[in-house]
Amino acid sequence: MRLFAxxxxxxxxxxxxxxxxxxxxxxxxxxxxxxxxxxxxxxARGGEVVRVFxxxxxxxxxxxxxxxxxxxxxxxxxxxxxxxxxTWAGVSGLLPxxxxxxxxxxxxxxxxxxxxxxxxxxxxxxxLLAVLLWFAEQIGDFKERxxxxxxxxxxxxxxxxxxxxxxALDWSxxxxxILFFLSAFGLPATIHNALLVQVSAGLASLLPISPGGIxxxxxxxxxxxxxxxxxxxxxAFSVGMRLTLITVNVALGFAALLLTLRTTDWRxxxxxxxx
Numbered sequence: 001m002r003l004f005a006x007x008x009x010x011x012x013x014x015x016x017x018x019x020x021x022x023x024x025x026x027x028x029x030x031x032x033x034x035x036x037x038x039x040x041x042x043x044a045r046g047g048e049v050v051r052v053f054x055x056x057x058x059x060x061x062x063x064x065x066x067x068x069x070x071x072x073x074x075x076x077x078x079x080x081x082x083x084x085x086x087t088w089a090g091v092s093g094l095l096p097x098x099x100x101x102x103x104x105x106x107x108x109x110x111x112x113x114x115x116x117x118x119x120x121x122x123x124x125x126x127x128l129l130a131v132l133l134w135f136a137e138q139i140g141d142f143k144e145r146x147x148x149x150x151x152x153x154x155x156x157x158x159x160x161x162x163x164x165x166x167x168a169l170d171w172s173x174x175x176x177x178i179l180f181f182l183s184a185f186g187l188p189a190t191i192h193n194a195l196l197v198q199v200s201a202g203l204a205s206l207l208p209i210s211p212g213g214i215x216x217x218x219x220x221x222x223x224x225x226x227x228x229x230x231x232x233x234x235x236a237f238s239v240g241m242r243l244t245l246i247t248v249n250v251a252l253g254f255a256a257l258l259l260t261l262r263t264t265d266w267r268x269x270x271x272x273x274x275x
Contacts, residue, residue, distance in 0.1 A: 002173035003252075006074070007032040009166035010055075013070045016152035016162075018059060027058030030256045037253010040246045047253075054260055065142055069149025077167040082202035089199045094224055174198065178241075185237035187229055196224045197238075217242065 007029035015023040031054035038047030048071060056067045152159050178197045183189040200220035221238050222231065 002170045002177075003032055003036060004029065005166045005170040005173065009077075009163045009170070010070065010074045012158075012162035012166070013073055013149075013152045014055065014059065014062075014067070016155075016158065017066055017070055017148050017150075018062060019151075021059055021061060023059060027260070028055055030260050031055045031058070033252050033256035034260060035253070036249045037251075037257065040249040040253065050257070054257075063145050065145040066149045069146045070152075071149075073150050073152060074163075074167075077164060081171055082198075082205065085195060085199050085202055089196070089224070094196070094199070181237060181241040181244075185233065185240060187233060187237055193225075197221065200224060 007025065010032065011023055011025050011028040014028065031051045034054055035047035035051035038050045039045055040047075052064060052067050052071060055070075056062050056064055059067075152163055175191075175194050175198065178194045179189045182193055182197070187193065200217050203220050204217035218235060218238050221234060225234050
């Protein structure tokens with residue numbers, strides 16, 4: 001249900017960016033499903049590239065820059081909600097320092113190998129800079145195309161009715177799913193506990209260093225629920241919920257990806273990209 005809500009919100013953002021073009025919902029939901037499936041097995045949110053590619057090919061006259069910026073706008077709501085939850089947890093004194101997370105939190109590698117960590121970070125930044133410079137050089141009206149992706153914000157009423165409400169439904173579905181899994185694993189299904197689980201998931205999303213947030217999310221959960229829930233029961237809940245979601249997301253995502261790619265005219269797409 002939540003992916004349907006996300007796809008409706010994204011479709012409405014894209015429609016605002018391309019008001020004269022028919023933006024069909026079916027290709028957009030396919031792109032969302034495929035992106036979620038790829039994100040479940042590839043770290044650093046590699047599925048977002050798949051989303052942009054599939055959405056772009058379904059809209060005549062669209063550009064990668066504009067479609068990518070619509071995805072940024074879609075993520076803005078999630079970022080605000082996730083950041084608010086993390087801020088609440090931080091102000092409440094629920095979040096740990098990095099040293100308290102223990103060996104399950106893999107950032108210790110950076111502390112133990114500062115030179116390699118700085119080199120790796122430098123390489124990543126250089127790659128990002130090279131990509132941005134390439135875009136700036138290849139696309140003369142790059143800024144205009146980026147701004148076009150944020151067209152939904154020009155009408156605040158449109159944004160709240162056609163985008164924010166759908167994303168609020170998405171977050172409601174997330175909390176309902178968490179409450180269901182808490183109950184299924186015999187843990188107290190309270191709003192407070194659901195918020196803590198969502199905080200750990202939000203932190204794992206903000207730090208996408210592993211596929212599906214596995215490992216990072218469990219480290220935060222163990223700390224947040226320390227002394228409240230048995231460690232074994234908590235890990236069983238977290239791993240069980242995450243593996244269930246990953247399995248469903250991968251199955252639906254790659255089914256959508258295969259169905260979409262079967263209808264792709266690759267020669268026409270390559271020719272269009274060169275224009």
